[in-house]
Each structure stands twice: as structure tokens, then as C-alpha cells.
Amino acid sequence: MKFFDDFVKLIKEHIFTKDTKIIRQNIDFNKLNKEFELTTPPTPISDEEVINYLKKYLNYSVKTNQPGFLQSLWGGSHIPAILGELLIASTNTSMYTFDTAPVATVIEKSMISKLTDLIGWGKGGGTFTSGGSNGNLLGLLCARNYSFPEYIKKGNLGKEFQIYISSESHYSIENAAKIMGIGIENIIKVNCDKNGKMKVQDLEKEIKNTLNNSKIPMCVVATGGTTIRGNFDPINEISKVCKKYDIWHHLDAAWGGAALFSNKSQYLLDGIDKVDSICWDPHKLMGLPLICSTFLVKNLSNLRAIASCEKDPSYLFHGKENNFDLGKTSLACGRRADVIKLWLTWLTLGTEGWAKRVEYCLDMASYLEQIVKQHKNLELMSSREFTNVCFRWVSKEINEIDEFNIELRQKLVANGEYMVSLAQLEGVQILRPVIAHPTITKSTLDGLIIEIETIAKSLSK
Ligand SMILES: Cc1ncc(COP(=O)(O)O)c(C=O)c1O
Numbered sequence: 473m474k475f476f477d478d479f480v481k482l483i484k485e486h487i488f489t490k491d492t493k494i495i496r497q498n499i500d501f502n503k504l505n506k507e508f509e510l511t512t513p514p515t516p517i518s519d520e521e522v523i524n525y526l527k528k529y530l531n532y533s534v535k536t537n538q539p540g541f542l543q544s545l546w547g548g549s550h551i552p553a554i555l556g557e558l559l560i561a562s563t564n565t566s567m568y569t570f571d572t573a574p575v576a577t578v579i580e581k582s583m584i585s586k587l588t589d590l591i592g593w594g595k596g597g598g599t600f601t602s603g604g605s606n607g608n609l610l611g612l613l614c615a616r617n618y619s620f621p622e623y624i625k626k627g628n629l630g631k632e633f634q635i636y637i638s639s640e641s642h643y644s645i646e647n648a649a650k651i652m653g654i655g656i657e658n659i660i661k662v663n664c665d666k667n668g669k670m671k672v673q674d675l676e677k678e679i680k681n682t683l684n685n686s687k688i689p690m691c692v693v694a695t696g697g698t699t700i701r702g703n704f705d706p707i708n709e710i711s712k713v714c715k716k717y718d719i720w721h722h723l724d725a726a727w728g729g730a731a732l733f734s735n736k737s738q739y740l741l742d743g744i745d746k747v748d749s750i751c752w753d754p755h756k757l758m759g760l761p762l763i764c765s766t767f768l769v770k771n772l773s774n775l776r777a778i779a780s781c782e783k784d785p786s787y788l789f790h791g792k793e794n795n796f797d798l799g800k801t802s803l804a805c806g807r808r809a810d811v812i813k814l815w816l817t818w819l820t821l822g823t824e825g826w827a828k829r830v831e832y833c834l835d836m837a838s839y840l841e842q843i844v845k846q847h848k849n850l851e852l853m854s855s856r857e858f859t860n861v862c863f864r865w866v867s868k869e870i871n872e873i874d875e876f877n878i879e880l881r882q883k884l885v886a887n888g889e890y891m892v893s894l895a896q897l898e899g900v901q902i903l904r905p906v907i908a909h910p911t912i913t914k915s916t917l918d919g920l921i922i923e924i925e926t927i928a929k930s931l932s933k
Contacts, residue, residue, distance in 0.1 A: 475519040479526060486530050487537065487554065490911075494888040495535040504532060534891065537909075539916035543891035545699070545727050545756045548909030552816035553760045559816075560809050567600070567807040568799030571791035576809035577798055583811050583818075587752065588768055590732050592745035597772030599779075599802045600765065600810045604726030605644030607751025607767035608693070610803065611722030612648050613778040614749050614769060615691030618720045624777065633690035634658045634682045638670040638705060640698045642724060658687070667855045668701040668897075670694065672709040679717050691720045696741050696750075697728020700895045700904055702860030704728055708743030715746075723747040726765070728858055730757040733826040737834060740857060748774070754814050757833065757859070758826060759909050764810045775801045829910055833859045836907040840917045847921070849928065853897050859907040862897060865928050874901040876931060883927045890920050 499507070508528060511517075534541065541547045565573040567580065580600060588596035601607050612635065616623055620631060633654055637645050639661045649659050660682070663674045675692065682689045692714050694705040707723060714721040723744060729752030731737035732744070744750070748770050755764040769775045780800040784790075788805075789797050799805065821829075837859040844850045844863045853862040864877045878901055881894045892905040905920065 475522070478519070478523050482523070482526055482530060487549075487551070492535050492538045493540075495538045495540045496885065496888050496891060497532050498886045498888055499532065507532075537911065539911045539913060540890040540920075541909075542905035542907070542912065542916075542920065543893045544908065545906060546753075546759070546762060546908050548759050548911050549761045550759055550813075550817045550820070552820045553764075553813040556813035556816045557761060560812050563809075565809060566805075567802070567809055567811075568788060568797060568805060569791055570793045570796040570798075573798075573809060576811060577796055579815050580798060580809070580811040581796070583814055584766065584768065586818075587766060591750065591768065593768075593770050595772075596768060596770050597775060597801065598766055598768035599775065599798065600807070601751075601767050601802075602804065603755075603763055603765045604642070604724065604751050604753045605647065606803070607726065607753075607765060608642070608644045608722070608724055609648035609651065610767045610769075610775065610778070611693070611720075611724075611749040611751060612645070612652060612654075612691055614774045615720035615722060616652065617774060617777050618748070619688055619690045621777070628653065632658055632687040634660055634678075634687050635691045635693065636660045636662050636675055636678055636689070637693045638662050638668075638695060638698075639664050640668045640700065640703075641693060641695055642699050642726070645693050645724065654690075667857075668698055668703045670705045670710065672706055672713060675710065676713050679713065679719070683717075689717055689719045691722055693722045693724055694747070695728075696723050696725035696744070697731070697858050699727065700860065700897060700902075701854040701862055702727065702856065702858030702906070703854070704731075704740045704857055706743075707741060707747065711743050711746035714748075720749070721747040723750045726751050726753040727756050729753065730826065730830050731858070733823065734830045734834075735827075736831055737858075757830065757908055758814075758817075759829065760813045760817060763808075764813050772801065779803055832910045833907040833912075836912055836914070836917065837861055839914055840905065840907070840920075843917065843921055849925075850921075853900065853902045860904055861906070862895075862902045862904050864900070864902045865924065867928075867932065869932060876928075877901045877903060879931055880924065880927050883931070884923060887923065887927070890923055892920070 536547045567573050570577045584598045660678045663671050665671055679689050694707050694710045696704050711721055731740045750768045753765045754760045755762045779802055840861045841856050844852045849865055849867055850863050851866045870876045885891055892903050895904050
């Protein structure tokens, strides 16, 4: 018990310490490796020694719950969700059967219904997954089953399927297509406009090309909140094209799904009710600790078709209520009850709490965007729809602007007070801070800009 209390005390400190200045220690792999002196001891070490490891772990971990963490599409955590992790581990169960996880099954079904209601599907279904990448894979698998159900028994039979993504889609879709044997050459990257949105006319041209080449148009993947810009594809327009050619429409809303909560941002996802499947990560803007991710499908039978076996495995699905066994709509066998984190947090925030969170993050992004627009050395590199703010440092005196911005970001991270992402937009290096959690305030953003100015000045000398 003392060990438990000591452990929890340190974790509590980590959670409740506010405004930690240094969010990342500047230490390289070899030094860190040495510092830790990691062992797998043949005999137990003392509790104190374990606690010492914990102290070091906390010290050297990036403080992703602090305002200076502006790097990723996630950050911070809700207390109920952290406690939910403890509950999940303490009641250690697997989501495959109602027998094994009765209460978590009821909760998961209810949370999925809540999300599909918000989408406007009424009915619908889904599952919790190991992340948005997995959700995108499920979307493509459902698409193949829709366009060629025979593949389940006979394989692809030499058919060539093509999928359409945008040049700004997340890389997980390419990986999913590789896993499925679609072939990289059959991933068609549709051009985007200057705001990073898929050009619908070009999409239609590509589909016609596919048909002229006797290939099968299998899936159009739209993105609701792209990784770098945070912009949204024209879902409604894309849906019309999908309907016209009878193609599965998957929406990668891993990042932007949360926009549905606020009536100020719902318009971004206009047409979401018309798509066939969606991946949506509550572990991103909704701030649940990784992993908490959903795959949602308008017609659950499509998911069941790809995720269940011809014959139920006799060792698993034999409970009296096996109609409620969620293992039949999941690629996973053993699966954590990640839904608990979503449920507990929803109880304590209410639906209005999600809306406030989204609106706050959007307000902060707008504040940062204004600073960038008014700054003589900052150039906004993309229009902004969500909470990603893409910019770079510019000055007439700098010859290699890309190199300069790469170095600037390196120094920023090395200084330890802020982390922002470095990315490329149309081949140009940019900085991409993102507002993913509400510990970030206006003063955080003012501080970030001052830090960037100081580093830029020192690099210019
Ligand atoms: C648009 C988009 N889709 C999918 C993913 C993958 O999500 P995950 O990291 O949960 O696998 C990301 C990750 O950032 C993303 O930005």
C-alpha cells in the first residue's frame, strides 16, 4: 500500500503542477540511456529504487500537459480520464464478449450511439480501435467489401482497386492500402486547391480514368481536419461524386471530428451524415489520453462482414447474449475498455463541455493567427479553418529560409519551454503550432512568439 501511495503521490504532483516552464529536458539518447541504467533484475529491487525510476521517468518525460506543448494534435488530459485509465487497468477486462465485459459493453454501445447520433446517422455502429490509423484501415476494408464482396472468400481475383486520397491526406491511408495489397500505384492522390482541400472536379476526372482503365474505384477518402493545415475537404461535394459512381466514402475525421460539438464549427463537417464510414479520435482535440479512438460506420453489417469469421470461434462467442459480443465488429481480439475514459469525461463535462473546449481552442488559434498576420517577420503559410496555425519566419536578410526555420525549431525545442511541429507545405518548411488543449492561453502564445523572435535574432547574427 505504501508503494501504491508513494507512486500515486508523484503522479498527482505531475498532473497538478501548473505552468512548468521547462517541458522537455535537452538530453540525447546515449546520455539518457546511461542516466537510467536500465536493468531487468534477476531478483526484485526495492520499492524505493522503483520510485527512483519513476522520478526519473517523470523528470525526463515531455510535459505534454503543460501550456508550452503545442506540437501534437493531442495534449493535456482530463482527470476523470486519467482515473479511467486506472479503472480500466484495475478491472482489467477485454471487450470481446458481453460475458467478459458486461458493463463496458453497455457503455461502449451507448457512446458509439451518441457519436453516430451527432453525425446524424440515427442508426449506425462502430468500434473503438487502436488509433486513427487503424480506423482508416477499417474504412478501406469496408470499402473493398462493398465494391467486391467476393474477395472475402476468393481474394482479389487479380482485380485492381483504386483509392482516392488528397495530396494532404494522412500517411496512414497509404500504409493501410499497402497492407491490403492495393498497391501504391493504385493510390490516386487528387490535387488540392490553395487551401489544401481536395479538388472535386479532379476527383471525378481520376475516377473516369480508373474506369477507362478497367480498374475498380474502391474508396474516396476525404479528410475532416488535415494533419498539417487542419483544413476540411468539401465533404458534401465529394459525397455527390461518390453517390454518382457508387463508391464508398470514408471520412478521416481523426483530428476534426470534435468540430461537430460546437454549432460554431459544425459547418466544417457539412455532409458528414452522407459518408459511409468515419474515423474519429477522441484522443486528439477532445483531450482523452492516448489511446481513445473510434471507427464509425453507417451500416454496421459492413463492419461485421470484414471483422468476423465465417464460423464463430467456439472458445469465445458462446455466451447466452452473444449478439452483444463486440469482438465480432473489431479486428482486435483482446481489447482494452478505452471507452471508459470517454464516458467518465463526458459525465463530468456534459456535451456543452466538449463544445466549450472546441470553441476555446478555436479562439486561441484565431488569436495566434492574428499575431502572425500582424508580425513583420512571420508569414502565414495557409488559410486557417481549425486550430492549426502554419507559419514561418521570413526576412530579406535570410538566404536559406527553409534551413533557417529548421534551425529555429531545433533551438526552440532545445531551449525546452515550447514544442511546435515542423512540417512541409508544398515543399516549404513551416512551423505548425496547434492548439489541442485548453491549458494553452493567450500568454502562452505571446511567450511563444517572444521566444521565436529571440531565437531568430540570435540566428541572424
Ligand atoms: C488526419 C489524421 N488521420 C489519422 C491520423 C492517425 O491517427 P492515430 O495517431 O490515432 O493513429 C492522424 C494523426 O495525426 C491524423 O492527423
